[in-house]
Amino acid sequence: MKKLILILLIATLTDVETMLSQCVPAALDDCYGVESPILCTLNELNGYSCTTPTIQNPTACLPCNGSGTPNNSQWWAFIAQGGSVTITINYSDCYIPGGGTASGLEFGIVRYCDCSGQVVCTKNCIGSSGTISSTVNLVACAHYYLWIDGCNGDVCNYTISISGNGSSPVISPLGPISQATPSPICKGCCTDFWVEPPSGTCMPSYRWTIDGGDIGSNSRANLCFTEEGQFQVCVFAFTGSESEICTQTPARCITVIVAKKLEQRAKSRLVCSELIPYKWHCETITASGTYRCPFQLNGCCEFDSVIDITFIERIDGPEIFYIGCPGEQYKDPTTKIIHLGCNNKKEITIPKSTKNNKCDSSYFLTSIYPSSTGKISIVCKNGKTMLTAQIKQNTTLCGQTPDFSESFQWYKKATPMTVLSSSSEIEIFEKS
Numbered sequence: 001m002k003k004l005i006l007i008l009l010i011a012t013l014t015d016v017e018t019m020l021s022q023c024v025p026a027a028l029d030d031c032y033g034v035e036s037p038i039l040c041t042l043n044e045l046n047g048y049s050c051t052t053p054t055i056q057n058p059t060a061c062l063p064c065n066g067s068g069t070p071n072n073s074q075w076w077a078f079i080a081q082g083g084s085v086t087i088t089i090n091y092s093d094c095y096i097p098g099g100g101t102a103s104g105l106e107f108g109i110v111r112y113c114d115c116s117g118q119v120v121c122t123k124n125c126i127g128s129s130g131t132i133s134s135t136v137n138l139v140a141c142a143h144y145y146l147w148i149d150g151c152n153g154d155v156c157n158y159t160i161s162i163s164g165n166g167s168s169p170v171i172s173p174l175g176p177i178s179q180a181t182p183s184p185i186c187k188g189c190c191t192d193f194w195v196e197p198p199s200g201t202c203m204p205s206y207r208w209t210i211d212g213g214d215i216g217s218n219s220r221a222n223l224c225f226t227e228e229g230q231f232q233v234c235v236f237a238f239t240g241s242e243s244e245i246c247t248q249t250p251a252r253c254i255t256v257i258v259a260k261k262l263e264q265r266a267k268s269r270l271v272c273s274e275l276i277p278y279k280w281h282c283e284t285i286t287a288s289g290t291y292r293c294p295f296q297l298n299g300c301c302e303f304d305s306v307i308d309i310t311f312i313e314r315i316d317g318p319e320i321f322y323i324g325c326p327g328e329q330y331k332d333p334t335t336k337i338i339h340l341g342c343n344n345k346k347e348i349t350i351p352k353s354t355k356n357n358k359c360d361s362s363y364f365l366t367s368i369y370p371s372s373t374g375k376i377s378i379v380c381k382n383g384k385t386m387l388t389a390q391i392k393q394n395t396t397l398c399g400q401t402p403d404f405s406e407s408f409q410w411y412k413k414a415t416p417m418t419v420l421s422s423s424s425e426i427e428i429f430e431k432s
C-alpha cells in the first residue's frame with residue numbers, strides 16, 4: 001500500500017513538472033503594449049500547456065459582457081496572420097487555493113492594453129474541467145493581447161490549441177520611395193518621403209533609416225537634413241516590435257543629395273562715412289570691404305549673402321574766416337543756423353549736402369569780433385602841447401592769435417574830411 005501511494009505521488013509530481021516545463025513562452029503578468037515581448041505567430045501557443053498562477057494578479061480585462069472579476073491573470077502579445085482563427089483551451093484539475101468549489105477558466109483577446117478593441121471575452125465557469133473555444137477574425141499584421149484568468153481565482157492545468165490562420169502574416173514588397181522635393185535638397189530643409197502601403201489587409205510597421213540610422217516609423221517620413229552630402233534613405237516594412245522583428249520586406253532605398261544654396265551677391269553699396277559703424281544684418285562694419293551673412297529661404301534653406309561695402313572718404317572742408325563788428329552774428333548761408341561768439345576752427349556740418357551721394361559735408365569756421373576802447377590825453381612834450389591817442393584791445397580771442405594793426409586820423413570836428421595827422425599824437429597850435 002505504501003509503495004502504491006509513493007508511486008502515485010511520484011507520478012503526480014512528474015506530471016506537474018512536465019506541465020510547468022511546458023510554460024514556454026512564459027506568460028506576462030500584465031499587458032505592456034509596445035513594450036510587451038511579442039509572439040511572431042499565434043501558432044507559438046498551439047500545444048502550450050501550463051497552470052494558472054496560485055497568487056493574485058488581477059490584470060485581465062474583466063468584467064466583460066457585464067460580468068466577471070480578474071483574479072490570477074496571464075497575458076501574451078502576438079501578431080495576427082489575419083482572417084479566421086480558432087482558439088481552444090482545455091482545462092482540468094481546477095481548485096481554489098483558499099478552499100471552495102472550483103469553477104473553471106475564462107479568456108479574452110483585446111487590441112489595446114486599456115482593454116479597448118475587445119475581440120472576444122468568453123468563460124466556462126461551471127466546473128473543475130472543461131473546454132473554452134472561440135473563433136475570431138483578426139486583422140493581418142495587427143498586434144493583439146490574449147489573457148487567461150481563473151473564474152474565482154481557480155488554479156487549473158490547461159492546454160491551448162490553435163487552428164486556422166495562426167501563422168505569420170505575409171507582407172507584400174514595398175513600391176519605390178517617393179520624395180516631395182527632388183535632389184538636391186537645400187541644406188537645413190526637411191522634406192517628405194513615402195512609400196505606398198503594401199497591397200492586402202496587412203498593416204505593418206515601418207522603419208526608415210538615413211545611412212543606417214533609424215529616423216521614422218510610418219509609411220511616410222518627414223526627414224530633415226542639417227548637413228551637406230550624399231545620403232542613403234531606406235525603408236522596410238515589418239511585423240513585430242522595435243526590439244524584435246518577426247518578418248520584414250526587402251528594403252527600398254534612394255540616394256539623396258543635400259547641398260547648400262549658392263551664395264547670393266547683393267548690390268554693392270557706397271556708404272557715407274558718418275554712418276560708421278554701419279549695421280548690415282549680422283555685421284557691424286567700420287571699414288570698407290567684402291562681408292557675408294547667413295540667411296534662410298522659406299525658413300530653412302541656408303545660403304550666404306555677400307556684399308561689397310565702400311565707405312566714402314570724408315574730405316576736409318574749407319576754412320571760413322569771418323570778422324564782424326560787436327553785435328553782429330555769423331549765419332550759415334545753407335542751414336541758416338546762427339553761430340554765436342568767437343569760434344576757432346569750429347567744424348560746421350551740413351547734412352546730406354554732397355551732390356551725388358547725399359553725404360554730410362563740413363567747413364571750419366573761424367570768427368572774431370574785434371573790440372577796443374580809446375583814450376585821448378593832453379601832454380607837454382619838449383615844450384609843446386600835444387594830444388596823445390591810446391587804443392586798448394578788448395577782443396575775445398578764444399585761442400586765436402590775430403595780428404592787430406592801429407591807425408590814427410586827426411581832424412577838426414568842423415572839417416572831418418581834412419586829415420591833420422596820421423600819427424598817434426598831434427601838436428596843438430591853436431587856442432580853443
